[in-house]
Amino acid sequence: MLRVAVVGASGYTGVELIRLLVGHPEIEISSVTSRQHEGLLISQVFPSLAGFCDLICEPVDIAAIAAKSDLVFTALPHKSAMEVIPGFLEAGCKVVDLSADYRLKDQAVYEQWYQEHSSPELLAEAVYGLPELFRSELAGARLVANPGCYPTSVALGLAPLLKNDLIDPATLIIDSKSGTSGAGRSAKQGSLYCEVNEGFKAYGVAAHRHTPEIEQTLSTLAGCDVAVNFTPHLLPINRGILSTMYATLRKDQTSEDLINLYRQTYADEHFVRVTPGGELPNVAYVRGTNFCDVGLVSDQRTGRVVVVSAIDNLVKGAAGQAIQNMNLICGFTEQLGLGIVPLFP
Ligand SMILES: NC(=O)C1=CN([C@@H]2O[C@H](COP(=O)(O)OP(=O)(O)OC[C@H]3O[C@@H](n4cnc5c(N)ncnc54)[C@H](OP(=O)(O)O)[C@@H]3O)[C@@H](O)[C@H]2O)C=CC1
Numbered sequence: 608m609l610r611v612a613v614v615g616a617s618g619y620t621g622v623e624l625i626r627l628l629v630g631h632p633e634i635e636i637s638s639v640t641s642r643q644h645e646g647l648l649i650s651q652v653f654p655s656l657a658g659f660c661d662l663i664c665e666p667v668d669i670a671a672i673a674a675k676s677d678l679v680f681t682a683l684p685h686k687s688a689m690e691v692i693p694g695f696l697e698a699g700c701k702v703v704d705l706s707a708d709y710r711l712k713d714q715a716v717y718e719q720w721y722q723e724h725s726s727p728e729l730l731a732e733a734v735y736g737l738p739e740l741f742r743s744e745l746a747g748a749r750l751v752a753n754p755g756c757y758p759t760s761v762a763l764g765l766a767p768l769l770k771n772d773l774i775d776p777a778t779l780i781i782d783s784k785s786g787t788s789g790a791g792r793s794a795k796q797g798s799l800y801c802e803v804n805e806g807f808k809a810y811g812v813a814a815h816r817h818t819p820e821i822e823q824t825l826s827t828l829a830g831c832d833v834a835v836n837f838t839p840h841l842l843p844i845n846r847g848i849l850s851t852m853y854a855t856l857r858k859d860q861t862s863e864d865l866i867n868l869y870r871q872t873y874a875d876e877h878f879v880r881v882t883p884g885g886e887l888p889n890v891a892y893v894r895g896t897n898f899c900d901v902g903l904v905s906d907q908r909t910g911r912v913v914v915v916s917a918i919d920n921l922v923k924g925a926a927g928q929a930i931q932n933m934n935l936i937c938g939f940t941e942q943l944g945l946g947i948v949p950l951f952p
């Protein structure tokens with residue numbers, strides 16, 4: 608059995624990792640951490656885990672955790688993650704990092720959008736863990752940078768168009784909406800019930816830190832520099848991201864042509880489901896699972912294509928994709944532990 612630790616277990620992605628990992632046949636959870644809940648059972652922190660995980664929350668003691676773990680999931684805020692990851696690597700653990708600390712290849716870009724990087728020497732080694740697009744880079748990796756939630760939904764939605772040079776990237780507009788669990792579990796005024804319920808607002812306009820991550824991936828796919836307008840919105844739901852992406856087609860294409868292209872591109876990808884013509888994704892149909900649903904319409908009146916993708920931000924946008932990456936770097940079947948049917952209604 609592979610021994611895995613969840614560092615940052617008392618957060619939303621931490622509890623989601625545990626929920627999925629308890630059903631994984633090839634691993635055992637060796638350690639869970641929380642500073643605020645040190646000494647408590649994780650099932651006291653999250654009663655949803657009663658009967659499934661009875662580990663006691665520990666502090667983040669790198670040597671103690673590494674001594675009983677082969678792989679560590681770091682589900683910490685950015686900055687805190689890079690303070691501990693070099694230590695876990697030096698102690699011989701593989702790391703799948705859910706934070707943004709190792710996603711951007713260019714240190715200067717990271718420092719422009721986040722803060723000073725304390726271990727830039729690891730940026731070249733870290734593999735950006737979006738298996739459907741970069742699977743070949745993952746085998747044997749020691750450090751995986753798990754993609755951001757918004758960037759996952761955007762990259763999977765646009766990859767077939769960019770790889771086949773079917774759109775003018777300069778015309779791309781990306782409009783995303785996220786459920787409130789995307790903001791994490793720590794207390795913030797903006798996440799309060801009365802601030803979110805019955806409201807719907809844009810935030811981070813022309814300034815959101817996922818913009819450079821989206822541009823890095825889209826530029827790789829397009830083979831040229833891509834700059835986008837990316838506008839996130841906060842939805843009054845717990846989970847889910849819906850991204851709507853607009854771009855001008857280089858030549859006239861019907862919806863049917865493009866849907867066929869998407870079907871071919873993702874034919875062997877279990878976790879990407881292309882919706883039938885006339886239907887578009889809905890966050891309600893991916894809830895609790897690692898699926899990314901993608902659909903599109905070619906608007907022949909304007910010459911633009913509108914692509915819609917839906918994921919669960921805590922699963923394909925975080926914990927599920929992290930487990931998919933663990934499966935790949937450890938040589939397990941990619942879907943292991945992730946074979947769940949969406950919770951509907
Ligand atoms: N929520 C989402 O949808 C997604 C989140 N992510 C990323 O995953 C990471 C975790 O997110 P999320 O679970 O939402 O965050 P939460 O705020 O819900 O949880 C953060 C966790 O980290 C622990 N923690 C915080 N600061 C420190 C520190 N300095 N040292 C040690 N432990 C610390 C907290 O526990 P305690 O304070 O008790 O120690 C808690 O367990 C973040 O980098 C986030 O950006 C990525 C994709 C999607």
Ligand SMILES: CC(=O)N[C@@H](CCC(=O)OP(=O)(O)O)C(=O)O
Nearest residue numbers: 706707755756785786787789790
């Ligand atoms: C709704 C909400 O607040 N979402 C978060 C993004 C979620 C996230 O997980 O960011 P990383 O993937 O980069 O860690 C935000 O906008 O900052």
